[in-house]
Amino acid sequence: MSSLVRPLFSGPIDIVGDLHGDVEALERLLSHLHYDAQGIHPHGRRLVFVGDLVDRGPDSVSLVRRIRSFVEQGVAQCVLGNHELNLMLGKRKANNGWFFGHKDGGLVVVKDKAVRDELLAFFQSLPLALVREDARIVHACWQPDMIDMATTANDTIEFYEFHAFGTRLGLAQRADLKPWQREMRLQNLNPVKVLTSGLEVQAKSSVEIDGKKRLLERYPWWQDYEDAEFCFFGHYSLPFRIPRDASRAICVDYGLSKRWVGSKKQFPHDEYRLGAYRYPEHFVVFDNGQLVEQHVHAT
Ligand SMILES: [Mn+2]
Incomplete structure (x- = not known):
């Protein structure tokens, strides 16, 4: 078994944001990036x-299946996201009924266990982070202590359950804590949760995600990031117009999934995109073919 923190490819890379089942957006993006059908670049x-x-x-x-074939050919790498984690944990959420065989609009639904097992086996093979001398990749949040712990772990579910169990044991002695404080500990003390869905703090207002009122809200950890290594992450669905160049921690999720669900009217359709960050060249290519140069802070 290999560690949940693995070496990132050397050489030039194209870091692709959250895809959320949008195969067509991926195909468009790969053609703008000049990859062939096998995921090979000239x-x-x-x-x-x-x-x-x-x-x-x-x-x-x-x-x-498309991403897995790239990864198995050795032409791509992928880290685990919180949506994959939920499926591995068997957690039913507002948008994952397709996996459990429930009809949901026109979505492709999994009807048999063999397909579920096939997908789960791939998720189980994914690392939580990829690292090299000058760059880091994680789904949601780079947190050094959590990365250190993940480096010595090799099974995502065991690692998750170990920390969830430890936190619950501690909480059993703490009748004094409020619901949001308990929830915050279950989130922020579990390395698998922190790396895949980020650090959270008490919600200032009533935040709703997937129609559910939340006690906690996301903490913009990248605003405090001062390391010399570039860190690329997804998860936060930041629309195109929000600049990424304030820090060396760069969100490559341009909110593609909001084309399909959520607050569709908040921004025009074109604000929600799939993007690939070309590193070390520092420009972003979008699925509409647009190319945007990034002005980043070097050390
Ligand atoms: Mn996410």
Whole structure:
């Protein structure tokens, strides 16, 4: 078994944001990036996916199979996202009924256990983080202590359950804590949760995600990030117009999944995109073919 923190490809890479079952957006993006159908680039560039391959979009099964074939050919790498984690944990959420065989609009649904097992086996093979001297990849949040712990772990579910159990044991002695404080500990003390869905703090207002009122809200950890290594992550669905160049921690999720669900009217359709960050060149290519140069802070 290999560690949940693994070496990131050397050489030039294209870091692709959250895909959420949108195969067509992936195909458009790969053609703008000049990858062929096998995921091979004429100049030897390689693809890195930040996770959240599934849910919301039309065909999560085909999307996962596509990425898996790239990964198995050695032309791409992928880290685990929180949407994959939920499926591994058997957690039913608002947007993952497709996996459990429930009809949901026109979404491709998994009807037999063999397909479920096939997808789960791939998720189980994914690392939580990828690292090299100058760059890091994680789905949601880079937190050094959590990365250290993940480096010595090799099974995502065992690692998750170990920390969840320890926290619950501690909480059993703490009748004094409020519900949000208990929830915050279950989130922020579990390395698998922190790396795949980020650090959270008490919600200032009534935040609703997937129609559920939340006690906690996401903490913008990247605003405090001061390390010399570039850190690329997804998860936060930041629309195109929100600039990424304030820090060396760069969100490559441009909110593609909001084309399919959620607050569709908040921004025009074109604000929600699939993007790939070309590193070390520092520009972003979008699925509409647009290319945007990034002005980043070097050390
Ligand atoms: Mn996510």
